[in-house]
Amino acid sequence: MKIRSLITCFAATLAFQTTWAQQKKNVPYMPTQQQVLQSFKQANALDTALKSIAVVSNITPNWQSSGESFWYRKSLDNREAEYFVVEAVTGKKQKAFDHERLAKAIEKVTDKKVDGNKLWISDMFFSDDKSSITFKSGADWLMCDLKNYKAEKTIKPAIQAYNPNRPLQRRRYRWSGFFTDSVSPDKQWTAMQKKGNLVIKNKDSGKEIALSTDGTSEAPYGEFAWSPDGKYIIGYRITYKKIKDVYYVLSSVDGTTRGQLRSHDYAQPGDDFTSYEPFIFNVKTKKQLKVEADKIDFFGAPELHFREGNSRYFTFEKVDRGHQRFRLIEVDCQTGKTRNIIDERTKTFIYEQRIFTYYLPKTNEAVWVTEQDGWRHAYLVNTLTGKQQLITKGNWVLRDIDSVDVQKRQLWFKGSGMNAGEDPYFIHYYRIGFNGKGLIDLTPEKGNHQVTYSPDRKYMIDAYSQVHVAPVVSLRSTVTGKKIADLETADLSKLLATGIKLPEVFVAKARDGKTDIWGVVYRPANMDPNKAYPVIENIYAGPQDSFVPKNFSAVNEMQSIAQLGFIVVQIDGMGTANRSKAFHDVCWKNLADAGFDDRILWMKALAAKYPQVDVSRVGLYGTSAGGQNASGGLLFHPEFYKVGVAACGCHDNRIDKQWWNEQWMGYPVGPHYGAQSNITNAAKLQGNLMLIVGEADENVPPESTLRFADELIKANKDFELLVIPGMGHSDGGVYGRRSKKNFFIKHLLKTEPPVRGAEGI
Template sequence: MWYKVRASKDRYEFHLVDYKTGKKEPLFDREKLTAALAEIGAAKLKLDELSPDQFHLSEDRMSLKFPWNNQTLIYNRLDHSVSIAKPDKATAFQLEDSQPVHFQARKENPWKAYKEGTKLILEDREKKEKFELGSDDKETYYSGPYLFSPDFTKLVCVRVKLGEKHDVTVIESSPRTQLQPKVRILENYRKPGDAITILKPRLFDLATKKEIPISDKLFENPYDFEDRTLSWNSDSSQFTFEYNQRGHQVYRVLSVDAKTGAVRAIVNEETKTFFEYSGKKYIHWYDNKQKLLWMSERSGWNHLYRIDASTGSVLNPVTQGNWVVRSIVRTDDEKGQIWLNVGGIYPEQDPYYLHQIRVNYDGTGLVKLTEGDGSHFVTYSPDRKYILDRYSRVDMAPKTELRDAETGKLISVLETADDSDLKRMGWRSPERFVAKGRDGQTDIYGVVYRPMNFDPSKKYPVIENIYAGPQGAFVPKIFRAYDRKAEYAELGFIVVQIDGMGTSFRSKAFHDVCWKNLGDAGFPDRILWLKALAEKYPQVDLTRVGIFGGSAGGQNALGALLRHPDFYKVAVADCGCHDNRMDKIWWNELWMGWPVGKEYEEASNVVNAHKLQGKLLLTVGEIDSNVDPASTMQVVNALIKANKDFDMIVVPGGNHGVGETPYMNRRRMDFFVRHLLGVEPRAN
């Protein structure tokens, strides 16, 4: 392998590495190559501007090809000469004495199925005859996919009953193309509690042209129906599909007998809180659909299980322990092995750090392919015998290692990035900080940013950047030379970011804190974390704490002032989903449940707006297409009715996330400077 590395501010180096030994050498001698280029009139070629994939190394490693001026140059690595390659001639060839190629013929589908109005039509392609299948019901209609069994004796399609149409209307006050305001419609923006479209599979026998009834007892109330999950077994004996029950507390993998229509559950996930289908669902069929790998948090941690498709019984856990599977990298059914990104597999490290492992389908032979203290990103060699492992932390510049892909054994450390120039300029890396959460046992992880001119003898107000969306975890884990939070620190603040309970990638119990409880936003953990920080560092001034965030973070930021005014004093909330009944259906019903209950009202910033204390800046884009901008305006209405003071900026033509624009970022900075530092910002 060969790669390019920045060796100094204005110089790159190209290295060649032998996989087996890890030995590294220059890909070329820069001085001699530069001189040779000049001799053939290619002095203007800038080597540093070439990328590694523009070089092509010969099999014996003795010559190197690379492009220049619509030509190909050849560099001799022995004598360091350079020549211009001759154009390749097109080679004409003819296959002689070739043997005929045999293809396995697939039986041609004699049928065609389609929708005609609300009716399902079956057409015999050969006889050109049409048949009407199913009943004519004006409230429902048949839809694809129209899946024929492999032997073309059965047909599965979907019956659709339309739900409530919910469009959101917004006004763009200052469109670029006209003077007058423009009405914009966000179509089918369903919200929690709306009547949704119901889709259910239907089965037909093509010989009799009759429907085979299927009991929907096991899929009575679907939230949605993903067409891609519908598939036939190769022997046409059954078809399978996945069922996500509305409310997201039941998720099933179902099998339907093609002859009888009998339905059984291969996988049945039922939980008292939520099954996170959006981020933690994984299914992999193998062995001709006789077995499957399935992801579940049934043990209290996110893991994989091997399941017998004929009985639904768990053959074995593929992974297990007090750590979590984060994502699937690759499967190999022939070897019965799976490669995974995981978190928490090294108990002594930050549980959010990504590591890669390999394990057998039967749960044996687990191999940790990475090990360094940091978050890892792995690249495989083309033959998958070696890996490049690049890892870092917020306080450690990246390291790149060459490892054996079978054992994970370290072959060599290829590069260790050098951040000394940054440090000489006064740059400070964020500090990792850990404190106990509300239960007194669970570690809560966060980062701390200080200004470059930090003075240990001074007190600094605190700003928290918050996003407590349950779909992920958000504290930075990898090295960055620049982070926006550091920009805020330079104004004279200590800036923090924390992942409290209710966010993802930890135990199921840690995650479940968000269930019907988005107003919590992990604040009991965040406040304890900040108090622990102040106890360790007297420079932290907890009498002046500000907070900001966007979207779910906007809901969280305002919620801090409404629910914890004794701790948080200043908030900037951008495009917040301030009432979960006003936001998109899938995200909010997943965490807040269905039917819509009193929990939605309890979590609402609109309902609780009268409790406002402290300084508040609300920002929103007038044509936000992600979170209905009316959600912010309803907060404004409630604040006015409660006679509360606040600031607000509505951005004409602004969409979701206007808080990240340069103007709004500056206004947010000004707001914190004014109300936490007590200084009037310099006028622009």
């Protein structure tokens, strides 16, 4: 009896708990067509309201020639603006001029109506005593006396404007080719190719001397570079390989009745490349010497770096095809022998685009950035001995080198993940000595920072924010590291008065149960807390970067989609960049993974915390690699993702561009390429899929989408295909974005979208 009573009691308790849980569970949001129409109208009204409210997230400082002051334009509500001038030493800020008086002065000179609240000045220079300005308004250059506001037309002043956004350190893009001066250092000889051979021609006599004789039209010598002392010429025997073409048809060219065929060269994974075999030519002895090094069959001829004061030796960088080996190689011009100063190898990949080497020839050193210790850091390399010394270290990421100060032996750089208690993706700016000492955080405030410097680097403009925290723009001293003044602090009161919900930053554990996965959540402004809303993921899992927004932005597409009755999220899963090497390595030969295991766990954790999140109705959308991911979600995880919209996707990594795909999928092309292809796996489709492609896409060939569609048809799968005539690499533009929203409304909200045009767009 006691046991039966206990069982009866337990059953009753369980029934009560189950009923209570069912009652607590939110009702799915399932609007009528009329309610969706109303959501469209409210969303459009909110977008309009938000666009009329100015939130200053950054400024462009226009530094004056003295480097002690600058002016900037501040955007105001309703597209109005005002101009300020700032004294850098004190941070004193004041109006640059009387806006109404200057507008009238411009009107008088140009006979054009000018609104003082909407002045547009693109260039402006103050006189030394600040009593007059020379500026450009529209197409006119004017000079105005600020004491009496008399203006007159003038010409552009002979002043070189300083661009604060220009990189301070010159970077060479490895695919950009090799550039050198064909003229000798003493300007007496010119190196040239003649009938496939290296010939030097004397400036005065016109005499020509052949330094090679075995070159041919099929394998000529070329890409010549002189040593600084003029004793040697470095050249290459080149075996050319033509890059194959891809094609597309413009179907709807005005004034024609036939499609127009277009083509362009486009290297795909596995294609052959032009190769370069290095030789040394001794100008005095007229002898040539083959360098004892492998052919360069990836990228072009390399940039050369000669030793300071000793042209016998030079170095060049070599990235092996497949991205698993990087070398800094030194060559002896007398013997042709080589030695490896740096020889980095990895079982996965070396992220070639983020290799950084800066040479200090006077001290026979180089600053080199690598992930060889598991995190991206800078090393000081002795180019004579090959000895490496860490400059930066720790479980955080050096994001980029801002500049190298050779005199002070300091490195200025961007980093993320160093500051405890912060989003590990937040960028901060730092300075450190080559010896790894004297680290200074130039941007200590919590947030994601964007910095520009004054011409002499004594001052910096620091703009920082978080996706849900208002922006601040400050003036700081780089000498002391201290803040001089806050120039702009955004007021969000008008924005919040519209009813908009700011996004939430959400963190959950990855598939390993330890690693934090970071993302953001956007909700409808008028969300009913008692309803459960479908989830839409904005996905881009390309390994070249991280993609979740970190800066404040009042208007974006995710917020716009959320207004229609969705919870929209964006997540950086494993396999994307800017975390540890192990985090990044998940993508290696594994692009189909796309971090889905982490993404799904993240969304389930979100649903566990918020009953308004309905993970039984999940869609996703993306463009380019995101288009590949959006389709991949339906193919490889149909138990979770139900609806996808994929724009201009690279649905098979063998069809897409060589440089991007071999970086992550490796070389040579193996069976894993096909195994992870959306095209190969098309028959697995279970959910509702829309494909969007522009017929003139030159980034990802349109046939990538069309071949995928072909396989879906062969597998008898239902899907929608939107081909947009004349459009390039895009999400489909206004029409495509509208079609995407309708597709989600139909398949996630289970209602017919409003008649096109009725929603007011």
